[in-house]
Amino acid sequence: MYGPVTPEEPAYAAIDQGTQALLRPAIPPYLSAMLMKPEDLLIPRREGLYCPPGDFYIDPVRAVDRALITHGHADHARAGHGHVLATPETLDIMSIRYGTDHAHQTQPAGLGESIRIKDVTVRFHPAGHVLGSAQISVEMNGLRIVASGDYKPRPDPTCATFEPVACDVFITEATFALPVFRHPDAAHEIARLLRSVGRNPERAHLVGVYSLGKAQRVIRLIRDAGYHGPLFIHGALQKLCAYYQSRGIALGDLRPATVESGAKGDFAGAIVLGPPSAFGDKWARRFPDPLVSFASGWMQVRARARQRGVELPLVISDHADWDELAATIQTVAPGEVWVTHGREEALVRWCEMQGIAARPLHLVGYEDEGD
Amino acid sequence: MNRFADLLDMLAFTPSRNAKLSLLQDYFRTVPDPERGYALAAIARELDIPAVKPAQLRQLIASRMDAQLFAYSYDYVGDLAETIALAWPEASGSARGRNDAPGLTEVVETLMASSRRQGPGLVEDWLDRLDPSGRYGLLKLVTGGFRMGLSGRLIKQALAAFGGVDVNQIEELWHGLTPPYVELFAWLEGSGEKPVNASAAPFRPVMLSHAIDGKDFEKLDPAEFVAEWKWDGIRVQATSERGISRLYTRTGDDISATFPDLVDAISFDGALDGELLVARPSGAGIETGSFSDLQQRLNRKTVSAKQLREFPAFFRAYDLLQDGAEDLRARPFLDRRTRLEAFVLKLDPMRFDCSEMLEFDNWDDLAALRAEPPFAVIEGVMIKRKAAPYLAGRPKGEWFKWKRDPFLIDAVLMYAQRGHGKRSGFYSDYTFGVWREPGELVPVGKAYFGFTDDELVEIDKYVRNNTVERFGPVRSVRAGLDKGLVFEVAFEGINRSSRHKSGVAMRFPRISRLRWDKPPAEADRLETLERMIDGGP
Ligand SMILES: [Zn+2]
Numbered sequence: 001m002y003g004p005v006t007p008e009e010p011a012y013a014a015i016d017q018g019t020q021a022l023l024r025p026a027i028p029p030y031l032s033a034m035l036m037k038p039e040d041l042l043i044p045r046r047e048g049l050y051c052p053p054g055d056f057y058i059d060p061v062r063a064v065d066r067a068l069i070t071h072g073h074a075d076h077a078r079a080g081h082g083h084v085l086a087t088p089e090t091l092d093i094m095s096i097r098y099g100t101d102h103a104h105q106t107q108p109a110g111l112g113e114s115i116r117i118k119d120v121t122v123r124f125h126p127a128g129h130v131l132g133s134a135q136i137s138v139e140m141n142g143l144r145i146v147a148s149g150d151y152k153p154r155p156d157p158t159c160a161t162f163e164p165v166a167c168d169v170f171i172t173e174a175t176f177a178l179p180v181f182r183h184p185d186a187a188h189e190i191a192r193l194l195r196s197v198g199r200n201p202e203r204a205h206l207v208g209v210y211s212l213g214k215a216q217r218v219i220r221l222i223r224d225a226g227y228h229g230p231l232f233i234h235g236a237l238q239k240l241c242a243y244y245q246s247r248g249i250a251l252g253d254l255r256p257a258t259v260e261s262g263a264k265g266d267f268a269g270a271i272v273l274g275p276p277s278a279f280g281d282k283w284a285r286r287f288p289d290p291l292v293s294f295a296s297g298w299m300q301v302r303a304r305a306r307q308r309g310v311e312l313p314l315v316i317s318d319h320a321d322w323d324e325l326a327a328t329i330q331t332v333a334p335g336e337v338w339v340t341h342g343r344e345e346a347l348v349r350w351c352e353m354q355g356i357a358a359r360p361l362h363l364v365g366y367e368d369e370g371d
Numbered sequence: 372m373n374r375f376a377d378l379l380d381m382l383a384f385t386p387s388r389n390a391k392l393s394l395l396q397d398y399f400r401t402v403p404d405p406e407r408g409y410a411l412a413a414i415a416r417e418l419d420i421p422a423v424k425p426a427q428l429r430q431l432i433a434s435r436m437d438a439q440l441f442a443y444s445y446d447y448v449g450d451l452a453e454t455i456a457l458a459w460p461e462a463s464g465s466a467r468g469r470n471d472a473p474g475l476t477e478v479v480e481t482l483m484a485s486s487r488r489q490g491p492g493l494v495e496d497w498l499d500r501l502d503p504s505g506r507y508g509l510l511k512l513v514t515g516g517f518r519m520g521l522s523g524r525l526i527k528q529a530l531a532a533f534g535g536v537d538v539n540q541i542e543e544l545w546h547g548l549t550p551p552y553v554e555l556f557a558w559l560e561g562s563g564e565k566p567v568n569a570s571a572a573p574f575r576p577v578m579l580s581h582a583i584d585g586k587d588f589e590k591l592d593p594a595e596f597v598a599e600w601k602w603d604g605i606r607v608q609a610t611s612e613r614g615i616s617r618l619y620t621r622t623g624d625d626i627s628a629t630f631p632d633l634v635d636a637i638s639f640d641g642a643l644d645g646e647l648l649v650a651r652p653s654g655a656g657i658e659t660g661s662f663s664d665l666q667q668r669l670n671r672k673t674v675s676a677k678q679l680r681e682f683p684a685f686f687r688a689y690d691l692l693q694d695g696a697e698d699l700r701a702r703p704f705l706d707r708r709t710r711l712e713a714f715v716l717k718l719d720p721m722r723f724d725c726s727e728m729l730e731f732d733n734w735d736d737l738a739a740l741r742a743e744p745p746f747a748v749i750e751g752v753m754i755k756r757k758a759a760p761y762l763a764g765r766p767k768g769e770w771f772k773w774k775r776d777p778f779l780i781d782a783v784l785m786y787a788q789r790g791h792g793k794r795s796g797f798y799s800d801y802t803f804g805v806w807r808e809p810g811e812l813v814p815v816g817k818a819y820f821g822f823t824d825d826e827l828v829e830i831d832k833y834v835r836n837n838t839v840e841r842f843g844p845v846r847s848v849r850a851g852l853d854k855g856l857v858f859e860v861a862f863e864g865i866n867r868s869s870r871h872k873s874g875v876a877m878r879f880p881r882i883s884r885l886r887w888d889k890p891p892a893e894a895d896r897l898e899t900l901e902r903m904i905d906g907g908p
Binding site: 179282289353 | 380384385386393397436437439440441443444447448449450453454457458460461789791792795796797
């Protein structure tokens with residue numbers, strides 16, 4: 001009766017955000033616990049999170065034979081694996097970043113589709129982090145663990161919205177797991193950017209954005225705020241912006257931020273987007289009296305903004321903030337929470353206070369590329 | 372409250388002076404009375420409201436959130452007011468989004484009418500009604516914790532530009548005005564009369580000089596000028612009227628509270644321009660202290676009896692602007708000087724004297740005097756036209772400062788930091804060091820000007836090619852006995868400093884030459900700088 005699950009008969013259902021009544025797995029938790037321990041299904045190893053019965057890793061930080069990838073950020077998606085299972089968008093993004101030969105073999109996973117790997121069933125569910133990002137549900141003998149990768153519950157016009165998935169163990173990120181991180185409405189931050197552009201018509205605004213996800217979301221938000229002029233982008237953003245556009249996400253008039261596209265004076269009043277690392281570079285010298293901005297959840301803390309020499313900090317993050325982490329854990333209502341990459345201790349403390357079993361999962365090698 | 376919080380944030384994050392000026396003007400233009408006046412008072416530190424202490428804030432947050440979670444948060448953020456503003460648990464349900472967030476005006480007026488004891492309770496209620504940005508503005512306001520690097524002068528310049536009036540007019544009025552400055556704004560916007568200066572002992576905008584060097588003298592006739600020493604203290608104005616005595620800096624900041632010993636010794640009715648120094652009794656007269664001595668007395672809210680005893684404040688008079696009811700500023704310098712000498716004779720000689728005039732027939736005589744000043748605390752000579760009236764600002768052709776040649780040392784570049792604005796993309800702020808031991812460099816100062824644009828490009832390239840480590844916008848640069856970039860650094864003075872690792876602090880250091888030719892091993896040693904403290908260049 002606990003045989004392979006077919007897609008027509010899901011033993012669980014994805015639930016809408018905010019829904020309190022959860023559909024639990026068909027097997028009561030006490031029974032599943034007798035059948036299998038979570039540590040038998042997923043364990044942290046130096047290479048990443050490992051599933052012994054399926055012999056695969058989730059987001060391994062070094063090359064392995066079989067990898068399941070949650071999303072395309074460099075600290076989660078690396079080149080050189082034997083076999084990669086990921087959403088079609090994540091596979092495309094990996095090809096763009098590392099070349100089409102980044103793995104021996106790739107296999108696309110549709111959202112919600114059940115895939116059997118040995119005795120384990122895996123499914124990909126939207127994580128709302130960047131285009132193609134997914135949580136990975138791993139299930140065997142009635143025990144389900146969801147490795148959520150990086151996620152954000154709030155709506156994002158550039159990717160599918162996060163779906164909470166009922167599970168026995170929820171593995172959550174903790175990038176912004178401190179009560180001080182409460183991301184404001186991103187539209188409000190974009191309005192601040194546009195006000196600053198209006199106030200400084202002679203200066204070029206250099207907006208620091210990570211090339212995957214943040215760049216396209218910020219561009220889309222700028223368009224949604226009614227700004228339809230050309231936006232200038234650093235070469236590092238170009239391919240991924242083109243890819244988003246090919247996937248139906250309209251980004252408007254994007255032009256390369258090169259000297260050929262304009263003399264120094266032509267960038268007066270312009271909005272230029274690029275990876276923050278480029279701003280210390282010679283590249284920045286082509287702009288008139290640049291005003292350095294940075295769109296990141298870290299900009300919430302003023303000292304971080306000052307340290308980086310940012311004049312206009314924009315608090316825009318692709319991760320869950322403190323309130324969203326708490327609300328997600330309450331909605332998913334897992335039997336146990338495992339906390340990884342970030343400020344584990346604060347989130348574990350919060351879980352303890354709520355009477356939810358929790359422990360830090362010490363995984364190494366994740367560096368918030370897409371914060 | 373959010374408009375005020377935004378203003379604080381923008382002022383703090385904007386490095387450029389011009390951008391700060393335009394932010395302030397924007398604020399004055401778009402925010403109505405009396406809120407803009409209270410914000411002005413807050414950033415100019417003219418707001419007298421009961422302060423809330425950090426310990427009281429800690430108690431408030433302890434009653435609202437888990438101590439462990441707060442500790443993690445504070446540890447990460449590092450600023451108490453900011454941590455509380457961000458982490459304060461928000462009301463949920465019906466209380467959330469209620470439309471009663473207090474504005475700056477409500478907060479300031481309520482606090483002004485309250486006792487110190489009521490402060491924490493009021494703050495707690497407001498924290499519940501505000502969002503994170505509003506909470507940040509509130510907590511910065513009640514703790515007085517602004518660090519924006521805004522001078523009183525810059526704030527007054529913003530007001531002047533906003534109203535299209537001369538900044539000296541603002542300075543003359545400033546000390547007679549009180550928050551929320553409704554009359555002032557009405558005048559600046561053209562809807563009201565210029566406020567009448569109601570204060571006793573107002574500040575009078577000062578007269579400043581132009582720098583001069585050797586070749587400029589051909590055009591000047593020595594017979595039309597007098598000269599005196601330029602003392603290395605703080606230029607101040609001592610004013611007393613109707614029993615009120617005040618000491619102002621040259622930008623009109625009232626520093627009376629820091630120098631009670633000097634202010635108490637003011638026994639005249641009038642206004643003197645002069646130099647604030649430290650001078651100790653010596654024999655029948657006094658002996659002038661160094662600038663380091665004076666530094667012991669600067670930027671202090673309270674002065675200890677020991678400081679008053681060891682570093683007595685002293686006023687060396689240069690000019691007399693007001694004598695009783697008579698305004699002397701339109702008279703020629705020589706007239707004022709005669710009156711000044713008679714005026715100072717009546718004052719306490721342990722606190723006041725008159726700057727000595729120098730005898731010279733031609734500029735070479737003066738050059739000889741300048742080359743060998745009798746005290747280390749002299750930083751050059753002042754040259755003044757005999758016929759010059761006392762004019763506010765920096766009028767052309769009246770007063771000149773001829774500074775002593777700067778101190779020069781050879782130092783090694785150690786760290787470079789990225790610049791802002793027009794210098795974005797360049798490493799343009801440099802920390803340099805000298806040898807304490809062979810092989811051990813100790814940082815002694817920072818400089819970010821003195822080089823040409825072309826030299827900046829060369830230094831930037833050097834920094835990038837010789838980076839050892841990066842810390843955010845800062846790079847440490849290779850600097851050893853045989854490899855490194857030597858700067859010739861010019862500076863105006865040097866003091867002992869316990870706050871610097873090297874024990875010395877330079878004044879106005881700048882890069883005077885790039886010494887690509889010089890091996891770093893031949894840069895100066897710390898001992899050389901220590902000797903300069905007592906001696907000279
Ligand atoms: Zn990510």
